[in-house]
Amino acid sequence: MSAAPRPGYLFRPPGELSRSGVLDVGLRCAHSCRFCYYSFMAEKAGQFDALRRASFRSSEDCLAIVDRMADFGLINFDITGGEPAMHEGLPDMVRRASRRGLSVRVITLGQFLLRPGGGRERLLDALLKAGVTDFLFSLHSAGEEGFREATRGSLQTVLDTMEALDAIGFQYSANTVIHAGNVAELPRIAELSASRGVYHHNFIVFNAYYRWDSPASIADLQASFPDIAGPLTRAVAVLYEAGVAVTVRYLPLCAAPGLERHVVGVVGVHHDPHEWMNRAGNPERPPGYCAEPLPVPLDGPRDVYALRFGPRRLDFGAEGAVSAVAVRGDDFKVFPPLCRDCAAMPYCDGLDPKYVVLHGLAGLAPFARMPGSPPLTLARRAYLPAFALKRAPLADMRGAIARVLGRRPLALDPLVTALVDAGEGAATTLEALRSQTCGAAEILACAAAASPGRARNTAARNARGAVLAFFQAGDLPAPELLARSVDFLAGHPELSLANIGGGTADFQALLSGDSASSALVVRREAFDAVGGFQDGLGECLGWDFRLAAAAAGHFGDSVDASLLRSSKPGRVDVRHHEFPLVIARNADIFPRGAAPARR
Ligand code: SF4
Secondary structure: OOOOOOOOEEEOOOOOOOOEEEEEOOOOOOOOOOOOOOOOOOOOOOOOHHHHHOOOOOHHHHHHHHHHHHHOOOOEEEEEOOOHHHOOOHHHHHHHHHHOOOEEEEEEOOOOOOOEOOOOOEHHHHHHHHOOOEEEEEOOOOOHHHHHHHHOOOHHHHHHHHHHHHOOOOOEEEEEEEOOOOHHHHHHHHHHHHHOOEEEEEEEEOOOOOOOOOHHHHOOOOOOHHHHHHHHHHHHHHHHHOOOEEEEEOOOOOOOOOOHHHEEOOOOHHHOOOOEOOOOOOOOOOHHHHHOOOOOOOOOOOHHHOEEEEEEEEEOHHHOEEEEEEEEOOOOEEEOHHHOOOOOHHHOOOEOHHHHHHHOOOOOOOOOOOOEEOOEEHHHHHOHHHHEEEOOOOOOHHHHHHHHHOOOOOOOOOOEEEEEOOOOOHHHHHHHHOOOOOOOEEEEEOOOOOOHHHHHHHHHHHOOOOEEEEEOOOOEEOOOHHHHHHHHHHHOOOEEEEEEEEEOOOHHHHHOOOOOEEEEEEEHHHHHHHOOOOOOOOOOHHHHHHHHHHHOOOEEEEEOHHHEEOOOOOOOOOOOOOHHHHHHHOOOOOOOOOOOOOO
């Protein structure tokens, strides 16, 4: 068995920060989305005048931003605007991204892609030729009339574009802004997505940002949470059945019971693998400033959204007032007294005070328990479909999502196969394994071979266990090692690997070259998904396997190191001759040109 080829997607580890960026080409836009953030930007003018008058950034600037994002170690990015399909330099930007090893997604209302670009071929074909990885289409309505009412664009044009992509097996994502005008049709929008090549659907609850600055200004757009909850729940069910990942942005955690794992707000947004880490906007600033990732803490939101406790009262004049026991940032969101004892507060955005004035607190209820570690709830961490990142144009994203959704929990008392490398000390390890306390185990000795990876793979082919435990010759496992490992995996259905006796399963540590690994206990399906160990590797075998497993959505964690005494050194020096091989094999995890450095 040799390791499987890369499938064109990557699972980002839940809890890690995003490594996505944004190229904002400028605000110029021909569309008229009712809920556009950039409405009424021009003083004393119509809602969309600023978008019509805006100019695009130069292609030269845009290409420089792409280069700088790559230099900063981002691995993929969105191109947005305005309407980026109106920028004549769009194919060049995509081409530059491909050349720099970045995957690239175009965010668009999908109105111009089937038109000729540059006077000859269709813009869609030019972008495909340039290597575009993904599109994020706006699907704000399920009907032509509703779409036109919401955007002044044509739904049929979007669907025609999707059909052209479906015909070549190119999967893509979709965005729906939830507003008062489309709440009832959310399930039908989901059906549209499900019946086409959408692999990830974002529902974005309308945000009253920028000039949407008073309760009265948003009264026609902001749907109430009790009105949203039912249709949204049905829409998510439709997408689940179709194997489509779903993210719901900017909804208080209690507003749609049962959908907690889908919710991302200002809390946790930078842990969404598609979120932008650098700055959008700033057209007057140089490319380096725009491309530079912002500092975001690993365990919470950006400082501007930090939770601040203390009584507050926000006054909206004749429209009303809101009392709060805590706020996020500069009163950006509030937590009314109802939230005082809610266990979810560290994970929850809270409420827009304008929303509270408009709709009150109906449908909201505090949680008694909310397991997790900030900023992500346990439910979110365990929802792996949300962490799949498209890296190649024809990647089978739905297949990847189906595989993680279809994972079964470990059976009670599963059979464990312990496999021991050949070499000095192997007999001692085999003897120690005979006194394991776990219910059912078989013990196999790997044959001596030039390639330890091949020897392990050959032995694994004969293994009957649902869990495989790999030991180096000379390892001394404690009697309860296998039982504890199985308990660990059974208690963490989202994890596939238990790392024992040294080394790390922490993804950042893996990337930074911490290659130490003693025993590795792994679910059989993860072993099969990775395709086993890599031929030609020795001391870096475990490191390479854990990286490849993470990329396939099989993550791990460390279990009590005292369960194993290892005869081998715990770390491999970064100058080891196998390091470049491992980096090359896992090039879609490491940013291009990056070399791991010991932390
Ligand atoms: S903090 Fe408040 S809004 Fe958020 S989940 Fe709890 S009760 Fe709901």
